[in-house]
Amino acid sequence: MNSFQKECLQLAKLQTFNPDAFQEDDKVAQDICNFVLSLALIYNDFRDLTYAQVLLEQSKPSSDPSKSRFWGAFAGVENHLRRLTVGLLHELFNLIQNNEKVLKLEFMKKLVSNMRPNAREAWNIVVKVAMGSTPKDDVGKSLLLVRNKVAFHYDPKEIWRGYRQHFRGETSKDDRAFISRGLSMAESRFYFADAAAQTYLHEVMGTETYSNAIDVVREFVRPLNIALMELVDRFIQKRGFPYRNYEE
Numbered sequence: 001m002n003s004f005q006k007e008c009l010q011l012a013k014l015q016t017f018n019p020d021a022f023q024e025d026d027k028v029a030q031d032i033c034n035f036v037l038s039l040a041l042i043y044n045d046f047r048d049l050t051y052a053q054v055l056l057e058q059s060k061p062s063s064d065p066s067k068s069r070f071w072g073a074f075a076g077v078e079n080h081l082r083r084l085t086v087g088l089l090h091e092l093f094n095l096i097q098n099n100e101k102v103l104k105l106e107f108m109k110k111l112v113s114n115m116r117p118n119a120r121e122a123w124n125i126v127v128k129v130a131m132g133s134t135p136k137d138d139v140g141k142s143l144l145l146v147r148n149k150v151a152f153h154y155d156p157k158e159i160w161r162g163y164r165q166h167f168r169g170e171t172s173k174d175d176r177a178f179i180s181r182g183l184s185m186a187e188s189r190f191y192f193a194d195a196a197a198q199t200y201l202h203e204v205m206g207t208e209t210y211s212n213a214i215d216v217v218r219e220f221v222r223p224l225n226i227a228l229m230e231l232v233d234r235f236i237q238k239r240g241f242p243y244r245n246y247e248e
Helices: 003-009 030-058 069-098 106-113 117-130 138-149 156-168 191-205 207-238
Strands: none
Touching (some): 117 138
């Protein structure tokens, strides 16, 4: 049995519910349904990223770091997962910010108040950062750094900025750009592009600050995703549509 099959077996048995749970009625507006449905997708995306990180760690090269295909590919994928996590957090911040009115509705307030304390705390931290508050704790500060300083959406100028710094800057790390050049995706990788992305992020935040912030954020993703899980589950139950077991 492979790792993915083992992961799937950890999932709880399938259940179903009436799809009308996400259809507005005289008690719940469609805006609330849409917001919670979006949170459900973000939960799945965070879950996938967490699983991808676990798989990657299992494949980490056993040798000391070096300029090689193994370490180049590993570092590139690891940095990609970090950027995806940061990007997904940005999407969550934007979703919350664009739905401030929804958060103030009584139905949403009751959902949040019924969450377990740790989950509710994680949710409230994200909401505060999304709305522009300045937290004092390490988690809040790290999220704020990610929100305000890291906006890496394939901006050509910023990618060039990282590339130039990595290969031509005063503290350049390489004087040659690396590539695996084949005739298929299996044979090819542009390591120089990975280096450009990573160096850009280190430059805008500072290497130590970036590393610390990313570590804190990655640890926070787990309680955050539990918060999203609880919000979605409580929403469905509060709509009054019962779950039914589905035999596999």
